[in-house]
Amino acid sequence: MQQTLNTTLLIIGGGPGGYVAAIRAGQLGISTILVEGQALGGTCLNIGCIPSKALIHVAEQFQQTRHHSQGSALGINVSAPTLDIGKSVEWKDGIVDRLTTGVAALLKKHKVQVIQGWARVVDGKTVDIEGADTRIQCEHLLLATGSKSVNLPMLPLGGPIISSTEALAPKALPKRLIVVGGGYIGLELGIAYRKLGAEVSVVEAQERILPAYDSELTQPVLESVKQLGIKLYLKHSVEGFDAGTNTLQVRDPNGDSLNLETDQVLVAVGRKPNTQGWNLKALNLEMNGSALRIDQRCQTSMRNVWAIGDLAGEPMLAHRAMAQGEMVAELIAGQHREFNPTAIAAVCFTDPELVVVGKTPDEAKAVGLDCIVSSFPFAANGRAMTLESKSGFVRVVARRDNHLIVGWQAVGVGVSELSTAFGQSLEMGARLEDIAGTIHAHPTLGEAVQEAALRALGHALHL
Numbered sequence: 001m002q003q004t005l006n007t008t009l010l011i012i013g014g015g016p017g018g019y020v021a022a023i024r025a026g027q028l029g030i031s032t033i034l035v036e037g038q039a040l041g042g043t044c045l046n047i048g049c050i051p052s053k054a055l056i057h058v059a060e061q062f063q064q065t066r067h068h069s070q071g072s073a074l075g076i077n078v079s080a081p082t083l084d085i086g087k088s089v090e091w092k093d094g095i096v097d098r099l100t101t102g103v104a105a106l107l108k109k110h111k112v113q114v115i116q117g118w119a120r121v122v123d124g125k126t127v128d129i130e131g132a133d134t135r136i137q138c139e140h141l142l143l144a145t146g147s148k149s150v151n152l153p154m155l156p157l158g159g160p161i162i163s164s165t166e167a168l169a170p171k172a173l174p175k176r177l178i179v180v181g182g183g184y185i186g187l188e189l190g191i192a193y194r195k196l197g198a199e200v201s202v203v204e205a206q207e208r209i210l211p212a213y214d215s216e217l218t219q220p221v222l223e224s225v226k227q228l229g230i231k232l233y234l235k236h237s238v239e240g241f242d243a244g245t246n247t248l249q250v251r252d253p254n255g256d257s258l259n260l261e262t263d264q265v266l267v268a269v270g271r272k273p274n275t276q277g278w279n280l281k282a283l284n285l286e287m288n289g290s291a292l293r294i295d296q297r298c299q300t301s302m303r304n305v306w307a308i309g310d311l312a313g314e315p316m317l318a319h320r321a322m323a324q325g326e327m328v329a330e331l332i333a334g335q336h337r338e339f340n341p342t343a344i345a346a347v348c349f350t351d352p353e354l355v356v357v358g359k360t361p362d363e364a365k366a367v368g369l370d371c372i373v374s375s376f377p378f379a380a381n382g383r384a385m386t387l388e389s390k391s392g393f394v395r396v397v398a399r400r401d402n403h404l405i406v407g408w409q410a411v412g413v414g415v416s417e418l419s420t421a422f423g424q425s426l427e428m429g430a431r432l433e434d435i436a437g438t439i440h441a442h443p444t445l446g447e448a449v450q451e452a453a454l455r456a457l458g459h460a461l462h463l
Contacts, residue, residue: 015042026110
């Protein structure tokens with residue numbers, strides 16, 4: 001017999017958006033049920049952000065050790081290393097397990113009821129849980145079902161054709177890997193696999209890698225990719241895969257066909273909102289392309305039905321979903337909130353790393369802003385030199401009339417950690433003088449942030 005549960009808030013999806021919303025709702029004393037069909041933590045913790053950064057770290061460590069086995073400038077010499085990829089994956093899984101267990105403990109601490117099962121929407125107040133013989137009635141329904149990899153019809157997944165999910169849990173490393181897609185997911189994994197010893201090629205339909213970012217910013221990444229020996233097939237389109245000969249058929253810019261031999265093909269052409277499989281159509285909500293349309297409070301076109309994260313479209317970033325989830329919980333608790341961030345940082349964990357926060361020079365120009373654009377190279381930064389990494393720069397974009405900073409970009413070793421400073425300066429309405437006048441610790445990569453602002457004002461000290 002079907003049991004019926006009643007709650008104030010029902011959340012479908014236990015990824016970063018859903019679980020943060022649930023924790024915050026619990027803190028605020030809102031009766032909350034969270035439904036998740038797979039593992040808590042969603043794509044990000046289980047098969048995305050966290051495991052990919054773990055694999056990238058393994059790859060970096062292996063490459064560094066191999067570099068030292070050939071005699072390094074640092075005077076460190078070791079014998080040639082070997083890699084036990086099974087042990088690497090085990091270590092990565094340990095991190096994932098610790099984080100997902102931690103999420104479960106936090107939900108329990110804040111009295112959130114977690115139900116394992118697949119949700120099927122009946123209406124805006126009613127959801128059935130398949131396999132659990134349970135119906136849930138709620139006052140507020142929060143949809144946080146995330147996104148899934150885009151598949152290519154000519155490259156159906158299976159056997160040698162894999163998605164990022166399989167790439168993050170290899171049983172063995174392929175000798176040759178072709179990555180289809182030169183965006184951040186494809187490049188992060190392609191670079192990692194190359195450092196782990198695979199021969200890597202990248203096929204990208206656009207004329208350059210990381211096409212979502214400007215060419216000045218991506219140039220150091222392009223140089224690094226070439227130095228690593230990754231082959232690039234730019235402006236090439238994929239036609240299919242011949243399993244008999246293990247060849248990927250691609251078409252070059254002239255329209256000629258090429259057959260590229262490989263052991264595995266990683267399809268990384270982007271992600272799309274996960275709108276299928278849980279009867280979303282029952283709600284008849286307004287769409288924005290393939291995503292749900294939401295307002296500045298994350299409300300959908302139906303009263304008391306909310307949507308956050310990747311389901312609501314770009315930018316598909318875990319930290320955006322978390323901030324939205326926290327806000328929705330506070331709105332349900334009666335607080336006055338609006339989702340109106342000045343900027344949301346986007347980070348590529350390529351080698352070197354790449355960060356974009358706020359407006360790029362081209363975006364500022366497109367909205368009619370007259371801006372000062374100023375860069376400071378890491379080649380003139382002492383800390384970058386001690387990290388054996390002199391490529392890249394920090395770039396600031398500020399209004400010419402009042403020096404209000406509207407954007408930051410950086411490319412270089414470890415610049416992901418500068419994203420916090422960039423985000424804070426934009427949210428707090430900092431001007432060039434504020435950053436230039438703040439004493440930055442020496443020796444740090446952060447000094448390049450101050451120097452970029454100083455240079456915009458016409459008096460960089462170390463250039």
